[in-house]
Amino acid sequence: MPNCPKCGNKESLPTRTFSVIVEPSKGERGMTERRVGMYTCSSCGTKFPTVISKQRYLVVAEEQLKSIQDELATVKKGNDELSAKVRGMADQQRELQQSMDRAAKENEVSNLRTKLEQLESFVKHLRKEKSELEEKVSRI
Numbered sequence: 577m578p579n580c581p582k583c584g585n586k587e588s589l590p591t592r593t594f595s596v597i598v599e600p601s602k603g604e605r606g607m608t609e610r611r612v613g614m615y616t617c618s619s620c621g622t623k624f625p626t627v628i629s630k631q632r633y634l635v636v637a638e639e640q641l642k643s644i645q646d647e648l649a650t651v652k653k654g655n656d657e658l659s660a661k662v663r664g665m666a667d668q669q670r671e672l673q674q675s676m677d678r679a680a681k682e683n684e685v686s687n688l689r690t691k692l693e694q695l696e697s698f699v700k701h702l703r704k705e706k707s708e709l710e711e712k713v714s715r716i
C-alpha cells in the first residue's frame with residue numbers, strides 16, 4: 577500500500593492502472609514492463625503514481641530459446657530418472673530394514689533357546705544334587 581507523498585495517508589486501491597514499457601538503460605539488457613497504479617489520496621486529494629510491479633523481458637533468438645528449452649527438457653528427464661532411482665533405493669532400504677528386523681528376532685529366539693537349554697541343564701544338575709543329598713540324609 578503506497579503512501580501519499582504529501583500527507584502520508586495510506587491508499588489501498590488505485591483509481592486506474594496501466595503498463596509502460598521502458599527501454600533498457602546503458603549496460604542493461606532487455607525491456608522492462610512497469611505496471612503503474614494511479615492513486616488519489618482520500619485524505620488530501622493528491623494524485624500520485626506508484627509502480628505496482630515490474631516484469632523484465634529479454635530478447636532471445638528463437639534458436640537459442642529452442643536450445644534452452646531442449647536442455648531444460650533433458651535436465652528434467654534426468655531429474656525424473658534420478659527421482660525414480662531414489663524411490664527404488666528407498667524401497668530397497670525398507671526391505672533391508674524388514675529383513676534385518678526378522679534376523680534380529682530370529683537371533684533373539686536362538687539366544688532364548690540357548691538360555692533355556694542352560695537353565696534345563698542347571699535344573700538337571702540341581703535335581704541330581706538334591707537326590708544325592710537325600711541319599712546322604714537317609715543314610716544318617
Ligand SMILES: [Zn+2]
Pocket residue numbers: 580581582583584585617618619620621622
Ligand atoms: Zn494525501
